[in-house]
Amino acid sequence: PAAERTLVLVKPDGVRRGLSGEVLRRIEAKGYTLAAVELKSATPELLAEHYAEHAGKPFYGPLVEFMLSGPILAVVAEGQGVIAGFRSLAGATNPTEAAPGTIRGDLARDWGLKVQQNLVHGSDSVESAEREIALWFPHL
Ligand code: DAT
Numbered sequence: 001p002a003a004e005r006t007l008v009l010v011k012p013d014g015v016r017r018g019l020s021g022e023v024l025r026r027i028e029a030k031g032y033t034l035a036a037v038e039l040k041s042a043t044p045e046l047l048a049e050h051y052a053e054h055a056g057k058p059f060y061g062p063l064v065e066f067m068l069s070g071p072i073l074a075v076v077a078e079g080q081g082v083i084a085g086f087r088s089l090a091g092a093t094n095p096t097e098a099a100p101g102t103i104r105g106d107l108a109r110d111w112g113l114k115v116q117q118n119l120v121h122g123s124d125s126v127e128s129a130e131r132e133i134a135l136w137f138p139h140l
């Protein structure tokens with residue numbers, strides 16, 4: 001696989017639950033490198049761009065509201081195949097369906113919660129990764 005960079009976000013539920021370090025640990029344990037790590041507050045404008053592909057979907061409003069509910073740890077991770085590799089580490093979008101051993105499978109829950117509270121975001125393609133890194137880290 002090619003050397004790549006991906007955008008990882010530890011979402012507000014992950015930061016609130018003190019799981020930022022656990023997510024960083026799993027990224028590093030897999031052999032990826034941390035190129036940037038910064039605690040940020042999202043804005044509606046930033047999220048409108050970040051989640052542009054989901055605009056108009058039924059879960060869009062609750063998703064944006066949730067992403068504004070607290071600080072987010074924004075991370076750029078580097079390594080060969082890291083875009084697909086981090087999505088494997090993250091597991092399926094729905095925490096109930098995410099396999100044990102994955103970040104979402106081990107650590108996220110959705111009893112009484114919503115699918116959007118699935119702890120992490122990871123870019124899904126080279127194009128998304130470049131676009132999302134430019135949004136969250138304009139100086140990189
Ligand atoms: P992923 O984050 O696995 O790339 P996605 O890009 O399809 O998933 O969706 C972005 C986020 O939106 C996802 O992390 C959680 C939320 N979401 C997706 N599908 C949903 C659904 N059916 N109901 C509620 N939230 C959903």
Ligand code: MG
Pocket residue numbers: 122124
């Ligand atoms: Mg996605």
